[in-house]
Amino acid sequence: MGRQNGGMVGGSVFLVPGRRGGTAGLLCAEAARRGMEVRGDVGGSGSRGQVYWRGGPAAAGRVGAGLGLGLLEPPDDWLVRLPERFIRRRVQLTTLGAARGSAGPAFVKPPREKSFPAAVYPDGSRLPAGPDERTPVLRSEVVEFVVEYRLFLLDGEIAAGSRYAVYGRLDCAPLDTDPRSGAVRRFAADLGGIGLPSGVVVDVGLTAGGRWAVVEANMAWFANCYAASIAGVLDVVLRSAGPLARVAGRDLPFVRDGTTNPFASTTVPPVRVDRGAGSVE
Template structure:
């Protein structure tokens, strides 16, 4: 990673620090940025990689003229039931009915409102006050999660995976994920993060997709996943 710079927030964070340490060990430079809305003083000849939370990464990428690749949130609704084990729909806010609750709801446009399980229609309408009724959301039936696994993917290969919540068998999680990747029919980017869930009734299932440039390690090995993080930033 010589002649390359990793750009991360200046706020101290254990996971980002481990990524930075790994980056440096591989010959790269690291620059911590506070005012991410301003163009930082960096060598324009060097390749840049961004790693951080959504606001930091998206704004900085725009300032620097970089492109961040990420999976579209709505892609999960196109997966076969065998992979998700629950009904997932994309629809407008106006189509949400009182009889739908309790339900998990997530905005298609990131950060439009808080994602989560809403127990009733009243709590949901309070959360979306002021938001246009034609905004699209992801609606999902609630499914029990006894264990969760995160994996970083690059070129349809697993860079690393780790249990980050609950109890489950990592070997079986990998078997499920390998099968999923081999039979993949949706258009995912070359690098992304996938979260898997498990319960004794349904077995393994896909929870969601995330960006490699913004997802936390959640116990994954930084030395194994930095290649995926690097590929998530496109330099022109």
């Protein structure tokens, strides 16, 4: 049987709406192996035990509160607030409307939601139309990553990991078999999950300049596992998307409620701030 927050999960519901391919299918199989009831429909799910979630943020927003879910996610401004030695580039949190007026190329993405494609845009005028102009975005200096890794962190430590890209092209391999595994683990240990919920995904990479840097952080409950161990991935998903009543006190500031001001992280545990070149106000 698996464990979540120190308790057995057998007899609980693992709710996975939509398609069951890829990561979702692997997680369903592992959850069933642990004795969880795997369901795809929302109706009646809460009556058969405590509910855990794997699905998209839009669906979670519609049903999460009604199911009593405590969905953990990183703060929008987490990357901006990291010390420069962890990001190795200039990054700012702004709005889509403000970013439209910027000159020069930049990598622009929503911090968590997928409201438009994360990409290098030649200038602000090339950003896509459609999303609300108040949508928070991260605008960052363009950096070339030689290789990138996805890390599923549980209490700040790697529970599962995978290489997912080499020079921007998909190239997956388990972290344990990668020749840079030791360096990745040392960098992750230094980062230690500061300012993040206890169950989260962090992507890291090696820049063309030979320095390790954080790429971004994401919610574990809607992340591709790539080649990571599915047992470890499920451990992190269960921690990050289970019953609100089981969320530990330290994680309560990270619970998704749809009302958090992304430009004021006053309720989030503080990050050690280095106001160097890596942070743009």
